[in-house]
Amino acid sequence: MRIDGKTKVYGIFGWPVEHTASPALHNAAFEHLGINACYVPFPVETVDLEKAVEGIRAAGVCGVNVTVPHKMEILRYLDEVKDSAVRLRAANVVVNRDGVLLGYNTDAEGFRRALEHAGVEAADQDVVVLGAGGAARSVVRAFQKAGVTSIALFNRTREKAVLLAEEFSGFGAPIDVWSFSDPDVDTLFENSMILVNATSLGLRDGDPLPLEGKYIRQKHTLIDLIYEPRETRFLATGRERGALTINGYGMLVFQAMEAFTLWTGEKPPLKVMWDAGLEKL
Numbered sequence: 001m002r003i004d005g006k007t008k009v010y011g012i013f014g015w016p017v018e019h020t021a022s023p024a025l026h027n028a029a030f031e032h033l034g035i036n037a038c039y040v041p042f043p044v045e046t047v048d049l050e051k052a053v054e055g056i057r058a059a060g061v062c063g064v065n066v067t068v069p070h071k072m073e074i075l076r077y078l079d080e081v082k083d084s085a086v087r088l089r090a091a092n093v094v095v096n097r098d099g100v101l102l103g104y105n106t107d108a109e110g111f112r113r114a115l116e117h118a119g120v121e122a123a124d125q126d127v128v129v130l131g132a133g134g135a136a137r138s139v140v141r142a143f144q145k146a147g148v149t150s151i152a153l154f155n156r157t158r159e160k161a162v163l164l165a166e167e168f169s170g171f172g173a174p175i176d177v178w179s180f181s182d183p184d185v186d187t188l189f190e191n192s193m194i195l196v197n198a199t200s201l202g203l204r205d206g207d208p209l210p211l212e213g214k215y216i217r218q219k220h221t222l223i224d225l226i227y228e229p230r231e232t233r234f235l236a237t238g239r240e241r242g243a244l245t246i247n248g249y250g251m252l253v254f255q256a257m258e259a260f261t262l263w264t265g266e267k268p269p270l271k272v273m274w275d276a277g278l279e280k281l
């Protein structure tokens with residue numbers, strides 16, 4: 001990589017941020033396309049977020065990704081929040097347009113494109129989403145845009161699922177909040193085709209499954225948003241039952257590709273980014 005006086009700087013704000021694969025993805029794309037730019041991790045603690053956002057303007061950083069725990073908090077420091085981030089109440093991309101900071105969210109589109117890339121047709125399907133955090137919001141948004149028939153939502157903290165369902169109601173498929181003690185839960189899984197784990201269960205060794213294994217069937221497509229480990233217990237259980245299984249790596253790559261286009265206006269190289277990230281993981 002050649003750094004000179006004209007090199008544009010991009011990066012990622014997060015805490016912790018050491019394990020991010022995003023620099024590998026974006027730097028590989030810059031190099032492949034011959035763009036004089038680099039992408040670096042910025043470890044930003046919550047208490048420093050406002051100052052860090054000021055720093056984007058002050059130092060002429062061209063754009064940043066935003067990850068845990070800043071995606072919601074950052075909205076208040078931006079000049080304009082674009083539609084994609086308004087509905088999700090979270091931004092994962094900031095574009096510095098001549099000192100004006102614009103906030104976008106590419107997670108929902110990243111999830112949608114990952115489904116498409118994996119050949120999963122979500123339209124007219126009944127789907128189940130496990131979790132009601134930031135990632136689950138993107139998944140629900142993407143499923144509504146994809147034209148699913150219904151969304152069944154499960155979450156440890158039921159109230160959060162109820163709030164999510166209320167917020168997204170009227171923007172696409174109806175969202176029903178379920179719990180595993182509901183009498184018709186077996187029938188729900190019998191009738192559903194796509195199950196998504198959008199909880200953080202599976203990130204750590206020894207985590208329990210996000211649902212009892214008995215609900216997983218051969219006909220299901222199982223998607224876990226987690227990509228490290230590449231195969232969670234949720235996906236392993238699905239594979240053992242003969243289900244189609246997809247991890248979260250595609251979502252990571254496609255949200256990055258969307259961000260890359262917002263920053264550079266260029267079409268990013270899928271294979272180059274895909275391979276570079278895998279090498280890093």
Ligand code: NDP
Nearest residue numbers: 131132133134135136156157160198199200225248251252
């Ligand atoms: P949040 O912290 O916003 O949400 C976490 C979710 O997991 C909540 O629904 C929470 O339930 C649930 N949860 C956490 N611990 C438990 C537990 N012990 N038992 C049951 N449920 C639990 O995180 P995000 O939504 O940002 O991220 C969720 C997952 O998605 C993470 O694994 C993350 O790595 C992944 N992700 C992947 C992306 C990709 O590009 N592939 C992008 C973004 C996220 P409760 O509400 O009860 O706390």
